[in-house]
Amino acid sequence: xxxFYFSIILATLSSALYHxxxxxxxxxxxxxxxxxxxxxxxxxxxxxxxxxxxAQNGLAFELKQLxxxxxxxxxxxxxxEFGFLLVYRAGWNLGIASVLVNVVASLILVPVAIFIFxxxxxxxxxxxxxxxxxxxxxxNWKR
Numbered sequence: 001x002x003x004f005y006f007s008i009i010l011a012t013l014s015s016a017l018y019h020x021x022x023x024x025x026x027x028x029x030x031x032x033x034x035x036x037x038x039x040x041x042x043x044x045x046x047x048x049x050x051x052x053x054x055a056q057n058g059l060a061f062e063l064k065q066l067x068x069x070x071x072x073x074x075x076x077x078x079x080x081e082f083g084f085l086l087v088y089r090a091g092w093n094l095g096i097a098s099v100l101v102n103v104v105a106s107l108i109l110v111p112v113a114i115f116i117f118x119x120x121x122x123x124x125x126x127x128x129x130x131x132x133x134x135x136x137x138x139x140n141w142k143r
Contacts, residue, residue, distance in 0.1 A: 020094075022081075025088070027089050031085045031086070034085070035081050038081070084097070100139060107132060110129060
């Protein structure tokens with residue numbers, strides 16, 4: 001049960017830290033250079049993590065287990081990074097942009113979850129989707 005709650009808390013806090021940091025990147029810096037430095041720092045953190053939690057079956061075995069998803073994940077990460085740096089440079093509000101992107105991405109993933117991963121969606125979940133849609137309308141409501 002620890003992993004269940006720890007994982008969602010870690011993802012939530014990391015997402016908040018990510019958006020705060022992305023919004024704080026100086027607007028006059030070349031954003032690919034900013035991302036290179038970010039990825040180098042992330043590489044160091046990841047190497048330290050790998051040393052703290054070594055692969056049980058060895059590095060070679062673990063590398064053989066990888067598939068195409070690692071490469072698509074890399075494309076997704078870079079797209080998110082570039083996208084949010086541009087979003088915040090374009091002047092989007094921190095609270096609105098992150099919510100908008102996450103809700104729309106979640107709505108896109110509902111059919112993926114159902115048809116590809118065979119996730120079960122209840123009527124309560126479907127009602128939640130409509131609440132998210134209502135929230136998007138309210139977020140973008142002109143005063």
